[in-house]
Amino acid sequence: MASDRDLIADVAKGNEEAFRQLYDRFADRVFRYACTILHEGHLAEEVAQETMIAVWKGAEKYAGRSKVSTWILGIARNQAYSLIRKETRTETVPDLSLVEPDPAPGIHRQEQVSKALQGLSKDHREVVFLTFYEGLSYGEISSMLGIPTGTVKSRMFHAKQQLGEALA
Numbered sequence: 001m002a003s004d005r006d007l008i009a010d011v012a013k014g015n016e017e018a019f020r021q022l023y024d025r026f027a028d029r030v031f032r033y034a035c036t037i038l039h040e041g042h043l044a045e046e047v048a049q050e051t052m053i054a055v056w057k058g059a060e061k062y063a064g065r066s067k068v069s070t071w072i073l074g075i076a077r078n079q080a081y082s083l084i085r086k087e088t089r090t091e092t093v094p095d096l097s098l099v100e101p102d103p104a105p106g107i108h109r110q111e112q113v114s115k116a117l118q119g120l121s122k123d124h125r126e127v128v129f130l131t132f133y134e135g136l137s138y139g140e141i142s143s144m145l146g147i148p149t150g151t152v153k154s155r156m157f158h159a160k161q162q163l164g165e166a167l168a
Contacts (some may be wrong), residue, residue: 001043002018002021004022004068004069005064005068006018006023007019007022007025007068008059008062008068009020009059010039011056011058011059012059019055019056019148021035022068025067026052026055026072029047029069029072029073029133029134030037030047030048030051030052030072030073030076030134031044031045031048032044032075032081032128032129033077033116033130033134034047034048034051034076034079035074036125036129037077037080037081037122037126038069038080038083038084043083043087044080046083047076047079047080047083048076049125050079051072051075051076051079054079055072055074055075059076066144067136067140067141068139069134069136070136070140070143070144071110073130073136073144074144077099077144077145081112092133097099104125112166112167113155113167115166116162116163116166116167117163118159119162119166120159120162120163122149123155124155124158124162125157125159125161126145127152127155127156128139128156128159130144130165138152138153138156
């Protein structure tokens with residue numbers, strides 16, 4: 001199986017099969033991440049599609065300073081916030097069921113966690129998603145969001161504190 005870096009290098013050369021593999025690897029992740037920002041499945045799907053198109057068109061711009069996943073999620077974040085600015089709509093309560101992993105035996109606990117996540121601010125929810133769902137380090141999140149690592153740590157601390165209180 002080709003690495004993400006190998007795939008993006010091949011995509012930069014116009015290799016459609018490499019793009020299909022990259023798309024299969026990242027489209028769902030981009031969709032789930034966009035859901036945490038946009039709170040609407042149809043808008044998240046639009047962002048996922050636009051992100052993957054941007055990856056196809058801009059693969060040669062990948063400089064290798066971060067993981068491919070961080071680069072792609074950064075594009076998704078920019079796409080999502082661009083859509084928000086364009087839509088200038090009011091924020092609705094997120095449907096985090098779109099973000100949750102496949103249902104498991106602890107459905108009731110999953111509902112509690114989903115409700116607790118909904119209670120977090122947008123900034124806290126984003127850091128939690130990038131850390132726990134995407135496995136990014138605080139440094140990678142800092143770079144992607146354009147904020148100091150200390151801010152990422154602070155947001156995570158407060159998010160964990162709020163989640164702990166909500167789930168106690």
